[in-house]
Amino acid sequence: MLSRRAPEYPVDLETGDGLAAALEGCDVVIDASNDSSKRAGRILVDGSRRLLAAEEAAGVGHHVCVSIVGCDRVPMAYFRVKTEQEHVVENGPVPWSIVRATQFHEYVVATLTAAGRRGVLPVPRARLQTVAATEAARAVADVAEGPARRGRVAVAGPEIEDARDLARTWRSAAGRRAPLLPLPLPGRLGRALRAGVLTTERPDVRGTVPFADWLTATR
Numbered sequence: 001m002l003s004r005r006a007p008e009y010p011v012d013l014e015t016g017d018g019l020a021a022a023l024e025g026c027d028v029v030i031d032a033s034n035d036s037s038k039r040a041g042r043i044l045v046d047g048s049r050r051l052l053a054a055e056e057a058a059g060v061g062h063h064v065c066v067s068i069v070g071c072d073r074v075p076m077a078y079f080r081v082k083t084e085q086e087h088v089v090e091n092g093p094v095p096w097s098i099v100r101a102t103q104f105h106e107y108v109v110a111t112l113t114a115a116g117r118r119g120v121l122p123v124p125r126a127r128l129q130t131v132a133a134t135e136a137a138r139a140v141a142d143v144a145e146g147p148a149r150r151g152r153v154a155v156a157g158p159e160i161e162d163a164r165d166l167a168r169t170w171r172s173a174a175g176r177r178a179p180l181l182p183l184p185l186p187g188r189l190g191r192a193l194r195a196g197v198l199t200t201e202r203p204d205v206r207g208t209v210p211f212a213d214w215l216t217a218t219r
Helices: 019-023 040-058 077-090 105-116 133-145 163-174 187-195 211-217
Strands: 028-031 062-068 096-101 121-123 152-156 180-182
Touching (some): 019 040, 028 040, 040 062, 040 077, 062 077, 062 133, 096 133, 105 121, 105 163, 105 211, 133 152, 163 180, 163 211
Parallel strands (some): 062 096, 121 180
8 A cells, every 4th residue: 555654665646756666566556545625636636647657657557546426416626626537547548447436334424423523413415325435445456456447337335315314323323412403505516415416326336235234233
């Protein structure tokens, strides 16, 4: 695994430092880099260009980009960056596959846990199709072991649920009493999330562990 703090091969996508040495002898690269700050464009978009250039020089034959189901349909800055990152990969010099996953069960729990510390759970209406991170990781590994597809693979959870129902399920499993606070999202963003742009009826890979069962198994 490569990162800025990797003990053996530290790399920096913002500068390109360390990429050449780290990629020497690699056949496949899985890019799961992420950043949701104001630096996201520099890391995910410009960083992808640097990474792909280094891969081409190293003779890498397959670039796997980890992305998000529906990212091109959500009117938010972070999702626009992820969409632009996908375009960079599509037009880059290395054969590629893009694995789009829905939100992870773990992400939902982390978000609700942080919100619950404030005594309330502000949750918007949104259709989600959460999936266990282990199942998504298995799908990414399967794609990486195969030939470059020059296409997308969608990975999603087994059920489509409203975010508020997920919050109630988590609250019950965690023994929390924080009241659910409806959070209205007006405009295009609210309409998109309510319409289910972060879900897919026909994923290429469908997870098998529903959110409620995953919560029970992890407690």
